[in-house]
Amino acid sequence: MAEPLLEVENLRTHFxxxxxxxxxxxxxxxxxxHGEIFGVVGxxxxxxxxxxxxxxxxIESPPGxxxxxxxxxxxxxxxxxxxxxxxxxxxxxxxxxxxxPMTSLNPVMTVGEQIAEVARHHLDTSESSGFWSEMKRKxxxxxxxxxxxxxxxxELMDMVGLPDPEQRAHEYPHQLSGGMRQRVMIAQALAxxxxxxxxxxxxxxxxxxxxxxxxxxxxxxxxxxxxSVVLITHDLGVIHETCDRLAVMYAGxxxxxxxxGDVFEDPKHPYTQALMKSIPQITDDRExxxxxxxxxxxxxxxxxxxxxxxxxxxxxxxxxxxxVEYDVGEKHTAACHLHSDEVNKELTDRPAAPESHEGPSExx
Amino acid sequence: xxxxxxxxxxxxxWMTDITQGDLGTSFFSNQPVLExxxxxxxxxxxxxxxxxxxxxxxxxxxxxxxxxxRYQPExxxxxxxxxxxxxxxxxxxxxxLVLVFATTPIPxxxxxxxxxxxxxxLSHIIxxxxxVGVPYGAILMRMVxxxxxxxxxxxxxxxxxxxGLDENLVVFKHGxxxxxIPVVTVAGILFAVLLGGVVAVELVxxxxxxxxxxIGSIQRRDFPVIQGSVITISFLFVGxxxxxxxxxxxxxxxxxxxxxx
Numbered sequence: 001m002a003e004p005l006l007e008v009e010n011l012r013t014h015f016x017x018x019x020x021x022x023x024x025x026x027x028x029x030x031x032x033x034h035g036e037i038f039g040v041v042g043x044x045x046x047x048x049x050x051x052x053x054x055x056x057x058x059i060e061s062p063p064g065x066x067x068x069x070x071x072x073x074x075x076x077x078x079x080x081x082x083x084x085x086x087x088x089x090x091x092x093x094x095x096x097x098x099x100x101p102m103t104s105l106n107p108v109m110t111v112g113e114q115i116a117e118v119a120r121h122h123l124d125t126s127e128s129s130g131f132w133s134e135m136k137r138k139x140x141x142x143x144x145x146x147x148x149x150x151x152x153x154x155e156l157m158d159m160v161g162l163p164d165p166e167q168r169a170h171e172y173p174h175q176l177s178g179g180m181r182q183r184v185m186i187a188q189a190l191a192x193x194x195x196x197x198x199x200x201x202x203x204x205x206x207x208x209x210x211x212x213x214x215x216x217x218x219x220x221x222x223x224x225x226x227x228s229v230v231l232i233t234h235d236l237g238v239i240h241e242t243c244d245r246l247a248v249m250y251a252g253x254x255x256x257x258x259x260x261g262d263v264f265e266d267p268k269h270p271y272t273q274a275l276m277k278s279i280p281q282i283t284d285d286r287e288x289x290x291x292x293x294x295x296x297x298x299x300x301x302x303x304x305x306x307x308x309x310x311x312x313x314x315x316x317x318x319x320x321x322x323x324v325e326y327d328v329g330e331k332h333t334a335a336c337h338l339h340s341d342e343v344n345k346e347l348t349d350r351p352a353a354p355e356s357h358e359g360p361s362e363x364x
Numbered sequence: 365x366x367x368x369x370x371x372x373x374x375x376x377x378w379m380t381d382i383t384q385g386d387l388g389t390s391f392f393s394n395q396p397v398l399e400x401x402x403x404x405x406x407x408x409x410x411x412x413x414x415x416x417x418x419x420x421x422x423x424x425x426x427x428x429x430x431x432x433x434r435y436q437p438e439x440x441x442x443x444x445x446x447x448x449x450x451x452x453x454x455x456x457x458x459x460x461l462v463l464v465f466a467t468t469p470i471p472x473x474x475x476x477x478x479x480x481x482x483x484x485x486l487s488h489i490i491x492x493x494x495x496v497g498v499p500y501g502a503i504l505m506r507m508v509x510x511x512x513x514x515x516x517x518x519x520x521x522x523x524x525x526x527x528g529l530d531e532n533l534v535v536f537k538h539g540x541x542x543x544x545i546p547v548v549t550v551a552g553i554l555f556a557v558l559l560g561g562v563v564a565v566e567l568v569x570x571x572x573x574x575x576x577x578x579i580g581s582i583q584r585r586d587f588p589v590i591q592g593s594v595i596t597i598s599f600l601f602v603g604x605x606x607x608x609x610x611x612x613x614x615x616x617x618x619x620x621x622x623x624x625x
Contacts, residue, residue, distance in 0.1 A: 091528035103519040108541045118527050172617040
C-alpha cells in the first residue's frame, strides 16, 4: 500500500499561560491518505483548530509549543524543516481554509491579487515575487492584470463557481457575500496547486444553503485537483456528508477514529455514542434531546487518564489509566478502556458495558 | 468699528466681511489683518510641514519595530524614548536645541524665505521643526505601535502566513496599510497639536511667524488680528482634515466617495 500523504504521530501542542500549561492537543496520531477527505470533529475547545495549525506550524510561539514524534508529509518530517522550507510548503503543498471568510481575507487588497500572489509564490509564473517587486506591485504600480498569475486567479475563481470572475477579481472582500468570500478562500487555497488542504470549519460562518454549496464544491474540487482534505468541524452532519474517514476529538485527545460509515453506524466510544444521541432527528418523537451532562474539563494541568470519565455513564476505576487506542474493527480504533482485553473478559458479568449493537443510530 | 451695535449685529457684519476675504484691520498698525497673516504664514507652515515630516519619519519605523519586537529591548528603548518625547514640551526641546547648536553653523535664530535659497531656508527651519516634530512623532509612534499590534493578530495576517509569504511581506504588504488606517485619522486631528507647538517654538527661535503675530496681538489686545488668526487656524485645521479624508479613500477601499458602490 502506498504511504499516506500525511502522518501525524503523537502530536502534543501546549500553551504556557499565566494560569499554567494548557495542553490543547495531547498526543494524537492520525494519517491522511491520497485523495481522501478526513474529518476531525469535536466540541469547541477540543483542540481541532490547534491540530490544524500545528500541522501548518502556524502556532504563535510563545506561548505555543508544538511537540510531536513526527509530522510526516510525503514521507518528510515537517518538524525538521527550516522556516524557508516550511514557507514553501505552506500555500504550495499544504494550504489552509479558515473559518471566517469575513475576517480572513485582507480588506485592502483585491481578491484577484490575493489569489494571484499565491500563484506567484508557489508556481513558476515568470513573475518576480521578491520583497521589493511585491511592494512595488502593492504600493506603486498595482497588480498587473495581464500577468500569468492574474489569469490563473480568474481561472480559479471561475472553477470555484464565482460568477463573472473577470469583474469580481477587481473587487475588494467587502463587496462580496459570505459565500463568495469563502469561494475566494478556496480559490486561494488551490492557487499553489497543493496536495493537501486543511479546512478549519470552512462552513461554520455560512448559512445552511450556502454551506451545502460550498461542501459540494469541495467534493468536486477534490476530484478535479486530486487533493486530500482535512476537514475540521463541530458538525457531525457535515462529516457524514463529505468525509471518507473521521476522528473524534475531545479535550485534546482522539477518542475514536475510523471510516465514516463504521463510526456512524456503530460508534464504539461512549463519547461518540453520546454525541450521536445528541443530534436532533427529523423523525424524533423525543421530547428532550439527550445532552451530555457536565462540561468539557479544564485543560490547565490536565490529569492523566480518560478526559471524558467525569461525564461518562460507563466510567469505572480503570479510567484513570493513561489512554490507549484499541482496535475495535477494521481500521477502527477507540480510546476507551472498556475495549481492553481484561475488561472484555469480565464483560459478560457487567451489564453496564456499552452494547454497540444497540448503538444510538438505531435507537432513533 | 461699529462697537455701538448690538453683539449679534457685529458678529453678522464680521462674518459677512470674512466671506468677502476681509478680516478687518489691526488696531495698531492699521494694516488689513489678512495681509498681515499672509505675510507671516510662510515660516509657520514651513516649520509645521517639516515638523510633520520629521514626526512621521520617526513614528513609522519606530512604531513598526516596536510592535514587531514587542516586550523586547528594541520595544523598551522605543517606549522610553516616546515617553521622554511626550513629556518634554516643544519649547523646552527648542531651548535644548539652541544650547546644543549655538556654536555650530546651523542658525538658531531667524528665518529666511524659501525664495532666498533652499539650503538657507532648510537650515533655518530644521531645528524648530525637530522641536515640534519630536513630541508629535512620539504620540504618533505609540499609535502606530498599537495599531500594528492589533493588525498583526488579525485573521488575514494569519492567512498571509498560511500562504507561505515571508514575514517581511506579511508585515509590509498585508499589515502596514491596514495599520495606517486609524493612524491617518489621528494624524489629522493631531495636526492642531502640532500647530499649537509651532506658536511657542517660533518665540524660542526668533522666527517672525504666525505664532509671534498671534501672541503679540494677544498682548496688545489687538482683537481683529486675534480673531483673524483664530479663524485662520480653523481653516487650516479643517483643510488638513479634508486632505486626510482624501488620503483615507486611497488607503481604505471600503470608503469611496461618489456613487460607486
